[in-house]
Structure formats: structure tokens, C-alpha cells
Amino acid sequence: MLFSSLSFLYYYFPCVVILYTLTPKAFKNAVLLLSSLAFYAWGEPQYVLIMLVSILFGYIFGILIQHFNEKKRLSKLFLCLSAITSLSALVYFKYADFFIENFSRATGISLNALNLVLPIGISFYTFQILSYTVDIYRGRCEAQKNPINLAVYITFFPQLIAGPIVRYSDIESQLTQRTHSIEKSNTGIKRFIAGLSKKVIFANTFGELCNLFNLSDDKSILFYWLFAFSYMLQIYFDFSGYSDMAIGLGNIFGFKLPENFHYPFCAKSITDFWRRWHISLGTWFRDYVYIPMGGSRCKSSKMFINIFTVWILTGLWHGAEWNFIVWGIYFAVLLCLEKFLFKKYIEKLKVLRHIYVIFFVTLSFVIFSAPSIREIFYHIKTMFGITELPFISPGFIYYLKSFGITLLLGGICSTPLLKIIKRKITSDSKEKIYVTVLENIIILMLLFICTAYLVDGSFNPFLYFRF
Amino acid sequence: MKTKLLNTVSCIIFAAVFLITGIICMFKPDTEFSESERRMLEKQPQVTFESIVSGEYMNNFESYCADQFPKRDIFRSLKAFFTTKILNQKDYNGLFMSEGHISKLDSKINPEMINHAAGKFKYIYEKYLEDTQSKVYFTVIPDKNYTLTAEKDYPSLDYNVFIEKCIEKIPFMQYINICDLLSADDYYKTDSHWRQENIRDIAQRIANTMETDISADYTQKTLDIPFYGVYAGQYPMKVKPDTIKYLTNNTLKKCKVTYYDNMGYSYKGNIYDLKKANENDPYELFLSGSQALIEIENMTAKTNKELVLFRDSYGSSLAPLLVSGYKKITLVDIRYIKSFALESYVNFDNCDVLFMYSTSLLNNSKSLN
Numbered sequence: 032m033l034f035s036s037l038s039f040l041y042y043y044f045p046c047v048v049i050l051y052t053l054t055p056k057a058f059k060n061a062v063l064l065l066s067s068l069a070f071y072a073w074g075e076p077q078y079v080l081i082m083l084v085s086i087l088f089g090y091i092f093g094i095l096i097q098h099f100n101e102k103k104r105l106s107k108l109f110l111c112l113s114a115i116t117s118l119s120a121l122v123y124f125k126y127a128d129f130f131i132e133n134f135s136r137a138t139g140i141s142l143n144a145l146n147l148v149l150p151i152g153i154s155f156y157t158f159q160i161l162s163y164t165v166d167i168y169r170g171r172c173e174a175q176k177n178p179i180n181l182a183v184y185i186t187f188f189p190q191l192i193a194g195p196i197v198r199y200s201d202i203e204s205q206l207t208q209r210t211h212s213i214e215k216s217n218t219g220i221k222r223f224i225a226g227l228s229k230k231v232i233f234a235n236t237f238g239e240l241c242n243l244f245n246l247s248d249d250k251s252i253l254f255y256w257l258f259a260f261s262y263m264l265q266i267y268f269d270f271s272g273y274s275d276m277a278i279g280l281g282n283i284f285g286f287k288l289p290e291n292f293h294y295p296f297c298a299k300s301i302t303d304f305w306r307r308w309h310i311s312l313g314t315w316f317r318d319y320v321y322i323p324m325g326g327s328r329c330k331s332s333k334m335f336i337n338i339f340t341v342w343i344l345t346g347l348w349h350g351a352e353w354n355f356i357v358w359g360i361y362f363a364v365l366l367c368l369e370k371f372l373f374k375k376y377i378e379k380l381k382v383l384r385h386i387y388v389i390f391f392v393t394l395s396f397v398i399f400s401a402p403s404i405r406e407i408f409y410h411i412k413t414m415f416g417i418t419e420l421p422f423i424s425p426g427f428i429y430y431l432k433s434f435g436i437t438l439l440l441g442g443i444c445s446t447p448l449l450k451i452i453k454r455k456i457t458s459d460s461k462e463k464i465y466v467t468v469l470e471n472i473i474i475l476m477l478l479f480i481c482t483a484y485l486v487d488g489s490f491n492p493f494l495y496f497r498f
Numbered sequence: 499m500k501t502k503l504l505n506t507v508s509c510i511i512f513a514a515v516f517l518i519t520g521i522i523c524m525f526k527p528d529t530e531f532s533e534s535e536r537r538m539l540e541k542q543p544q545v546t547f548e549s550i551v552s553g554e555y556m557n558n559f560e561s562y563c564a565d566q567f568p569k570r571d572i573f574r575s576l577k578a579f580f581t582t583k584i585l586n587q588k589d590y591n592g593l594f595m596s597e598g599h600i601s602k603l604d605s606k607i608n609p610e611m612i613n614h615a616a617g618k619f620k621y622i623y624e625k626y627l628e629d630t631q632s633k634v635y636f637t638v639i640p641d642k643n644y645t646l647t648a649e650k651d652y653p654s655l656d657y658n659v660f661i662e663k664c665i666e667k668i669p670f671m672q673y674i675n676i677c678d679l680l681s682a683d684d685y686y687k688t689d690s691h692w693r694q695e696n697i698r699d700i701a702q703r704i705a706n707t708m709e710t711d712i713s714a715d716y717t718q719k720t721l722d723i724p725f726y727g728v729y730a731g732q733y734p735m736k737v738k739p740d741t742i743k744y745l746t747n748n749t750l751k752k753c754k755v756t757y758y759d760n761m762g763y764s765y766k767g768n769i770y771d772l773k774k775a776n777e778n779d780p781y782e783l784f785l786s787g788s789q790a791l792i793e794i795e796n797m798t799a800k801t802n803k804e805l806v807l808f809r810d811s812y813g814s815s816l817a818p819l820l821v822s823g824y825k826k827i828t829l830v831d832i833r834y835i836k837s838f839a840l841e842s843y844v845n846f847d848n849c850d851v852l853f854m855y856s857t858s859l860l861n862n863s864k865s866l867n
Contacts, residue, residue, distance in 0.1 A: 032556075036560055036563075037523070037560070037563035037564055037567060038556075038559055038560055038563050040516065041516065041519050041520040041523045041563070042520060042523065042524065042563070044516060044520075045516045045517050045520035045521075046520070048513075048516075049517075073556050074553070074556070075553065076550060076551055076553065077551060213505055213506050213509050214502070214505050216509050216513075217505045217506075217508055217509040217512070220509065220512045220513070221508075221512075224512075236585075246606065247605075247606075247653075248605070248606055248607075249605070249653060425651065425653060426605075426653055428651055429588065429651045429652060429653050432588060432651060433586075433587045433588040433589065434587065435586070436584075436585050436586045437585050437587070440585075463501070464500055464501070464504065467501065467504055467508075468504065471504075471508045471511070474512075475511065475512070475515070478512075478515065479573075479576065480576065480577070480580050482519075482567075482573060483573040483574065483576040483577035483580065484577055485564065486564055486567045486570055486573040486574060486577070487564075487573070487574050487577045487591075488561075488564045
């Protein structure tokens with residue numbers, strides 16, 4: 032089920048909130064678990080079992096790792112078994128066809144693809160289970176004795192299919208002792224609607240523009256640039272909108288989920304960009320791959336290897352395609368260049384550093400969106416005028432005029448400008464009330480507008496939940 | 499204190515919106531038909547084990563929710579208003595408003611579809627016409643965006659290229675150009691079709707090319723119902739309705755009209771079906787809308803000439819203007835009858851044959867059989 036669907040907004044969500052509110056505290060987690068399973072089953076009923084088996088393995092191995100904590104060898108063995116069982120499902124469903132295809136291509140031996148459908152959210156819940164068992168092994172948290180509580184942590188529907196990737200240690204106490212309040216619910220519902228608007232009004236509109244570009248016979252250099260910016264904004268609003276909805280829903284049910292985006296297009300460097308973009312994934316790779324490999328506290332050559340390994344894995348995490356691997360390597364190269372060569376110079380450039388970030392991030396999403404390596408080269412060559420396409424075309428002019436205001440608003444909303452303005456106005460306590468009232472009215476209007484978009488049955492894919 | 503109260507009030511309002519809308523969604527009786535969109539709305543899907551496991555139930559339920567949403571038309575209008583007036587998007591789901599006309603964006607020539615249509619025409623030509631004395635013509639009716647997008651930023655088909663491609667693929671027929679005779683006012687503002695009262699010059703040029711005399715006087719009549727065309731429902735903003743006018747005379751009134759459906763059953767009717775004028779699509783006034791085969795016998799004809807007209811819905815309003823030049827006109831719509839089955843119904847000997855199709859159909863000709 033998608034958050035941005037009428038069945039979620041006006042059927043599932045009100046029913047779950049009522050049920051949850053009326054249920055006594057002792058059974059609230061059970062209600063959340065059943066609701067989350069229903070939420071997952073609505074999208075892909077046949078894969079609920081795989082998720083439940085993964086949770087069961089996580090539960091058993093968590094207890095075994097803790098039980099044999101004194102015997103490090105046994106404890107490590109169970110950690111390895113936990114990692115193997117969790118990752119094997121992910122590798123099988125996500126990468127089997129990729130390996131088969133490339134093996135066939137490399138050896139000339141023809142093997143039939145398995146054509147597997149990727150279970151929704153498997154990359155997210157696998158990483159949560161892994162972090163849970165690793166943290167128990169490291170002694171950072173206790174194994175959860177109550178299987179329902181552990182299952183709620185893994186399956187909690189707001190973050191189940193597209194993150195943020197929540198660490199068990201972050202919400203361990205909230206699983207049993209969380210508070211509910213009108214204030215939290217109000218903040219949560221407003222955050223949810225804001226995220227819904229990002230997704231429905233911005234991401235879907237930019238997605239529509241990207242589709243129109245792909246269908247157009249009237250391409251030009253500037254049209255390629257327009258596509259690249261639109262795609263970058265689509266991904267941003269799609270994913271950050273989803274994260275906002277997840278965090279907002281978490282608030283309504285008394286949870287505080289971690290932030291996943293912090294105005295990434297305002298980053299001062301590529302390194303800074305990755306501190307602001309998909310924060311929960313970046314920190315996961317940092318804590319569970321990069322640092323255990325030695326991180327930055329080792330020889331330069333080893334650090335290169337560590338950085339490239341982490342970024343190839345990050346690319347692969349996004350999808351079993353070569354373009355994602357190239358995308359990961361691209362960032363590894365940029366991060367290494369910054370780290371070893373020009374970070375200190377970039378920091379001195381006040382405006383140029385933002386242009387530098389936007390430029391390279393835009394190119395990165397061209398790589399991200401390309402269906403093949405050849406397309407990456409063609410796309411980038413065209414953007415720099417090395418193909419036969421004209422500089423400008425009527426198609427570009429039309430779509431720029433048609434989507435110009437949305438692009439401008441999208442650009443503004445991807446910066447903290449509105450937040451800063453609000454803070455300045457509300458610094459005067461008299462104005463605060465009016466601003467809050469106005470904000471509530473706008474949020475309510477946005478809900479109606481989003482509903483109108485959904486009723487109209489417009490373009491509504493979710494990009495990140497397949498990762 | 500004030501902030502706390504405000505939070506409580508706002509939380510209650512938001513919760514009430516979700517709850518009340520949810521309750522209305524769940525308990526509102528279903529609507530069967532959308533008059534504005536002229537289509538049947540999705541019904542609640544049947545729950546079966548197979549449909550749940552395959553996910554089909556869930557997909558159908560999403561469509562059901564969107565179709566049966568309370569005050570659906572108001573929400574569609576809200577989206578249209580927001581996208582076109584606030585975000586200033588120049589089209590809404592591929593429809594745009596220009597000079598008071600709603601028109602469709604269509605900028606991509608689909609050579610495969612032109613080939614498909616040409617292949618069907620070639621099949622008909624070789625099977626029924628090649629060895630006869632019949633003269634064969636074809637004409638292409640441009641979409642109204644032909645007139646609305648010129649010198650504006652809207653992307654549109656390159657009609658010259660489109661027609662050149664058609665001529666190249668259909669060399670066995672004589673092409674009749676009518677594009678230069680059309681302006682925006684010759685089409686309804688809310689519909690894709692042309693106005694019968696404005697296309698007499700087109701009928702005249704076609705008749706001249708086919709060496710037929712169609713000089714006749716007509717009385718113009720106006721339907722007293724507002725006409726909201728097919729685009730009016732798809733473009734949910736306030737638009738002024740069109741009026742439908744039709745041209746009639748004694749010749750047309752005395753014609754014997756036989757309609758054949760795609761099962762081969764026939765019934766008698768009139769050129770102008772006033773009953774249909776009061777139904778969902780008043781344009782069906784002209785020769786009763788979608789019909790596989792129609793025979794019009796001119797009972798006052800002074801000639802024995804016959805015309806076979808292969809056509810889409812545009813032909814329904816033009817055909818009556820050609821009646822005075824022929825003893826019999828047979829209208830064939832190969833979207834509703836297979837080309838190989840025409841032998842039993844249509845005489846192709848020694849007659850004029852005209853293929854008259856709109857660009858939108860030729861550019862998306864899958865439906866031609």
C-alpha cells in the first residue's frame with residue numbers, strides 16, 4: 032500500500048488510528064504489528080511469509096548472540112549465521128538475475144533469468160535486522176525477548192517499505208514506553224501531509240515531466256538539462272516526502288523516527304551532501320561497513336579501498352544494475368578527490384561551492400536514471416553539446432513554460448527558506464498564533480489538493496520502495 | 499496556553515477530515531456512470547482468494563476508490579484549477595485551452611500506426627477495388643490542434659510531414675487536401691469533432707474532386723440542448739457549452755437509412771437521430787453515432803452513382819452533405835466490422851470510394867480491423 036493512495040488515506044489510516052487509540056496500552060504493539068502486516072500484505076501478500084521468517088531468524092539469532100556473549104567465537108558464529116540468512120534472501124531476490132545475466136554475457140553460457148519480483152522493502156528491513164544483531168553482538172543493546180516488540184520494530188508500517196532505516200537502539204525504549212499526546216499527533220499529522228504534498232504535488236509532477244521528456248521526439252541540449260534537474264528534484268521530493276510521511280506517522284503512534292534528509296541541495300561539498308541525503312543509509316554503511324573495515328584511521332591506500340567498497344555497495348543497494356555501480360564509483364571518486372585534494376579550497380568558495388555540488392549531484396542522477404551504460408554516456412555527451420542535437424527545441428520551451436513555476440517552487444521548497452521566514456516571523460510571540468493558524472489552513476488545503484490529484488488518478492509511482 | 503488550544507483544535511480538525519471522509523467513502527452508495535466523463539465507473543471488486551493473492555483485488559480497489567470518491571467532479575476541478583491557474587501548467591492531462599477551445603496535445607507522429615492503417619487500406623483496395631472501375635480517394639481530417647497550435651508554443655504534429663507520410667504509404671488512392679479549408683471555428687469548442695454547418699465547403703471540394711454535383715439547399719436547425727463535448731468532461735473547468743446545428747432538406751428527410759450492427763442485424767432509421775441527441779453524446783445525432791455499416795438510399799436522386807465511404811466519426815456529419823450527389827451511400831466503419839467480411843454487405847463495382855479519416859485515428863490506428 033502506498034501512503035499516497037486513497038485507500039491508505041481514507042480507509043486504512045483512519046481505521047488503524049481508531050483501533051490503536053481504543054486499544055489498551057498492553058495490546059497497542061500487537062495492533063501495530065497486525066496493522067503493519069495488513070499494510071504489507073496489501074501490496075504483496077505472497078511475501079509476508081519471507082518477512083516473517085527473516086524476523087524469526089533475527090529474533091532467534093539475537094537471543095543466541097546475547098546468550099553466548101561470553102563465548103566470543105560462538106557469538107560471532109551466530110552473528111555470521113544471522114548475516115547470511117538475512118542477506119541471502121536479499122541477494123537472491125535482488126541480485127540473482129543480475130548475476131545470471133552478467134555470467135551469461137561474460138561466459139557465453141546461456142542461463143535463463145529467474146524473473147523474480149523483488150519483495151517490497153526487503154533492502155530496508157534486511158538492514159534493520161542486520162543492525163539489530165550486530166548491535167547486540169557489540170553490546171550496544173539487549174536482545175528483545177518479546178517477539179511482538181521485535182516484529183513491530185521491523186514491520187512498523189510507516190518505515191517498512193522505504194525507510195528511514197531505524198536502528199533498534201534508537202527506538203528500543205519507545206517500543207515499550209512511548210508517550211502519546213495531542214501535540215505529537217498534531218505535529219505528526221502536519222508532517223505527514225507536508226510529506227504527502229511533496230510526493231503528490233512535486234515528485235509526481237516532476238516525474239510526469241521526465242516521462243514527457245522520454246516520450247518526446249523534440250529533444251535538445253537544454254531539454255536534457257531540464258530532464259536532469261527534474262529527475263533530481265523528483266527523486267528528492269519522492270524520497271524525502273516519503274521520509275516525512277514516515278516520521279509524521281511515527282509521531283502519531285508515539286515514535287520518534289530519525290531524520291533522513293536535511294536540505295541536501297544546500298550542501299557545501301559532496302561530503303556534506305551525503306551527510307544530508309538519505310542520512311539513515313549513509314550512517315548505516317558508515318557504522319556497519321566503513322568503520323569495521325578500518326574507516327579513515329588507516330593508510331591512504333586502505334582508505335581508498337574502504338571508500339570504494341562502501342560506495343560500490345551503496346550503489347548496489349539501490350539496484351542490481353551497472354548504472355548504480357557506476358553511480359557509486361562516481362561518488363567514491365568525488366569523495367576521494369575532496370578528501371585528499373580540494374576540500375580546503377571548496378570551503379573557501381562561498382557561492383561556487385553550492386554550484387559545484389548541484390552540478391555534480393545533477394550529473395549523478397543522470398547516471399542514476401540511465402537504463403544502460405551507453406545511455407549514460409549519450410546523455411552526458413548531449414548535455415555538453417557533443418551530439419548532433421540542437422541547443423534548444425520547441426519542446427523544451429513549451430515544457431519549461433508549463434512546468435517553470437513548479438520547478439521554481441520545488442527549488443524553493445528544497446531549501447530552508449520557508450523555514451527561515453517562518454522562524455523570523457514567529458520570533459514575535461504575537462505573530463506566532465497567526466502564523467500557526469495560517470500554517471494549519473495551508474496544510475489543510477494541501478490535503479485537499481493532494482486528494483484531488485489522487486482522485487484524478489494521475490501519475491503516482493513511488494521510486495524508492497523498490498530499492 | 500493559546501498554542502496548546504490551537505494544537506488541540508487543529509488536531510481535531512485534521513482527524514475529523516480523515517475520519518468523516520473515510521466514513522463517507524466507506525458508506526456512500528456507489529455511482530454507476532459518470533456523465534461528465536461519459537464512462538462507467540469502477541464497481542467494488544469481488545473478494546476472492548485468487549484476486550487477493552495475485553494482488554488484482556488491491557489494484558482494482560484503488561481504481562474503485564478513485565472512481566467512487568465523494569464529490570469526485572469537484573476534486574477533479576480543483577486539480578485542474580490548481581495545475582493550470584496556480585502552477586500555470588499549460589495543459590491538463592494533455593488537454594489545453596486556447597481561443598476558447600479545448601484541444602488535445604498530440605505531437606508525436608507514429609509511423610507504425612500510419613503503416614498499420616495503410617496496410618488495412620491496401621488490403622481493402624487489393625481485395626475489393628483493384629479490379630473494378632471504381633475511383634478511389636482518400637482525405638485526412640486534421641485534429642483541431644492543427645489550427646490552434648500554429649504560431650503558439652504548443653507542441654503539435656507536423657501535419658505536412660504526417661500527410662506526406664500518408665500519401666507515400668497510400669499511393670493507390672487519389673489524395674484530396676482539405677486542410678486549407680479548416681479553421682478553429684469549424685470545430686466545436688468542447689469537442690474534437692467538426693461542425694456540420696461549417697463544412698459545406700469541404701463537402702463541395704470532395705464532391706468536385708469526385709466529379710459529383712452536390713448543389714443543394716439546406717435548412718439549418720439547432721438543438722435546444724447544451725452540448726458539452728467529449729473534452730468538456732476530460733477538462734473539468736467551467737466551459738461554455740456548444741450548440742449543435744444540423745443541416746436538413748427534403749432529400750435528406752426522404753432518405754431510407756439502414757443501420758447494420760457488427761452482428762449483421764439491421765434496422766431502419768433516419769439521417770438525424772433526435773433520440774440520440776438527448777443522450778450522453780449529442781454528437782451521435784449524426785447517423786446515430788458509432789455504427790459498423792450504414793446504407794443511405796437517396797429516394798429523390800437523379801443519378802445512379804454510388805459512394806462507399808470508409809470513415810470514422812467525422813464522416814457521420816459530412817456524409818449527409820454528399821447525399822444529394824449519389825443514389826446510394828454506404829458508410830463503413832472498419833473499427834466495428836472486419837475488412838474481410840465486407841464482401842457480403844458492400845457493392846464495390848463502379849462506384850466512388852472515399853477513405854476519410856482523422857489524424858488522431860490514423861496516428862493511433864490499432865482499432866482498424
